Amino acid sequence: MRPLAILGDNITTDHLSPSNAILASSAAGEYLTKMGVPEEDFNSYATHRGDHLTAQRATFANPKLFNEMVKENGQIKQGSLARIEPEGKVTRMWEAIETYMNRKQPLIVIAGADYGQGSSRDWAAKGVRLAGVEAIVAEGFERIHRTNLVGMGVLPLEFKPGVNRHSLALDGTELFDVVGEIKPGADLALVVTRQNGEKLDVAVTCRLDTADEVHVYQAGGVLQRFAQDFLAQ
Known part of the structure; x- marks a missing residue:
């Protein structure tokens, strides 16, 4: 390992796994943009818990890490x-x-x-x-x-x-x-x-x-x- x-x-x-707002420059934000989601609809990581492809991009994504x-x-x-x-x-x-x-x-x-x-x-x-x-x-x-x-x-x-x-x-x-x-x-x-x-x-x-x-x-x-x-x- x-x-x-x-x-x-x-x-x-x-x-x-942060729950803050998803930034366009983040891995999750870039993925949502690629999927055609407008930035104003990104919302927070917490609202994407049912979407594993977005939620897994939140792993260790806290900018204060x-x-x-x-x-x-x-x-x-x-x-x-x-x-x-x-x-x-x-x-x-x-x-x-x-x-x-x-x-x-x-x-x-x-x-x-x-x-x-x-x-x-x-x-x-x-x-x-x-x-x-x-x-x-x-x-x-x-x-x-x-x-x-x-x-x-x-x-x-x-x-x-x-x-x-x-x-x-x-x-x-x-x-x-x-x-x-x-x-x-x-x-x-x-x-x-x-x-x-x-x-x-x-x-x-x-x-x-x-x-x-x-x-x-x-x-x-x-x-x-x-x-x-x-x-x-």
Whole structure:
């Protein structure tokens, strides 16, 4: 897995899937224009929740996002931005997501404490999963958002106390893999492969907290689990 974003503390569901007005210059705005929708009818992201092609373009589209992979003169650059690896090309977040989707590249998100706080938004988890994110490693998760991630088949992993993106000196050039048996609260190994080939095994906690959550995750999400249960009847 390659990192789509390395984020700080207190990332809210509004960072993950904003509800503000859609700008013509945004990925969603450009898509709506292409579909023949006049700008005065764009409205807000929240009104397009039933349109997945527009809603998924809202993923990490908050202009106040700080992706620590994107820096300018040594400072983290604000905006809906990403850095495509291994090229190191900085682009708008949606273009990075499209690039990785075309490459069928699995993704991961690294974050700080209190990831996913704020109002409960289904698209905050849906959009991340549709972007190709398979796991999120954070110092801590907001309760409802963690549950929503599991429901979408995204694996929530938690750093051990005292370990974080800074102590591991992560810069976004790394590759990540998860090793171990998926069980409720299990200790797993996050295998970090640096650009120079160095490998580092980082102990993380599996935040699938119940056996039922493990079953939902392994099915690929809650809808897939329901489908399996129905077909098994």
